[in-house]
Amino acid sequence: MNIIVTGASKGIGYEIVRAFAAREGCKIIAIARNETALLRLREDCKSSFPDSTVIPITFDLTLSAYRTELLPRIEKHFSRVDVLINNAGKMINKPFDAISEYEFDTLMDVNVKCAFKMIKLCLPMMHKSAHIVNIGSMGGVQGSVKFAGLSVYSASKGALAILTECMAEELKSKHVSINCLALGAVQTEMFQSAFPGAKASNTPVQIAHFITDFALNGQNFYNGKILPVSVSTP
Ligand SMILES: NC(=O)c1ccc[n+]([C@@H]2O[C@H](COP(=O)([O-])OP(=O)(O)OC[C@H]3O[C@@H](n4cnc5c(N)ncnc54)[C@H](OP(=O)(O)O)[C@@H]3O)[C@@H](O)[C@H]2O)c1
Structure with a gap:
């Protein structure tokens, strides 16, 4: 299994990579900006799971520079992609009247456009049964409880969710599945900046195990779905 995880340097993405590394036969490309953290992740996986x-x-x-810089680095290791997890994300917790256009653009860029660009890049390497998992948020689900300060972040996750539904229609002919997991509270740096002092209902390790199981098997049961993964609010 060839797996790509974005946003792997910390939080949920870090633990998703560790959970895949624990499984036999999974090769994982881990993408993020923080090189030191990614090298630490590789060492961490090697010491816990020597065959990883x-x-x-x-x-x-x-x-x-996806085609010129990123693609050659992926193609050096993978000729096909079985699972893509678009987990990289950004959160800005600010009241609507304080959030700038630049911040709006940044949130939309990281949370929606980067997933769009990753999917475009990987699709030619995806074949029957491949699975794209977009990591959304409960805030991006219509009718869910909403929180002040998270309007643009939540809107970006809403856009990612609808992109998922629409893309599933277009990918049917290719037999590639795509789903969006709308996560609830997970104890990470991002959660702390959204809800200072609050305690999340799940740890990154717990949610990572759910996400890896889902990424490997969920396409047999779901396609084009926005699935809430939450036991508490927030
Ligand atoms: N924690 C929660 O309660 C919660 C709830 C709902 C949804 N989510 C979603 O779950 C995902 C993971 O969240 P988290 O809590 O683990 O967040 P986190 O700890 O802040 O981690 C975010 C990850 O995204 C990466 N990233 C951000 N901008 C990037 C860029 N421009 N290029 C490459 N990588 C980038 C970061 O790596 P670098 O900084 O090294 O680039 C980091 O690895 C996000 O999509 C988030 O929206 C989280």
């Missing part, structure tokens, strides 16, 4: 293959790729996903 984790390939760190340091890349800022907001750049446009």
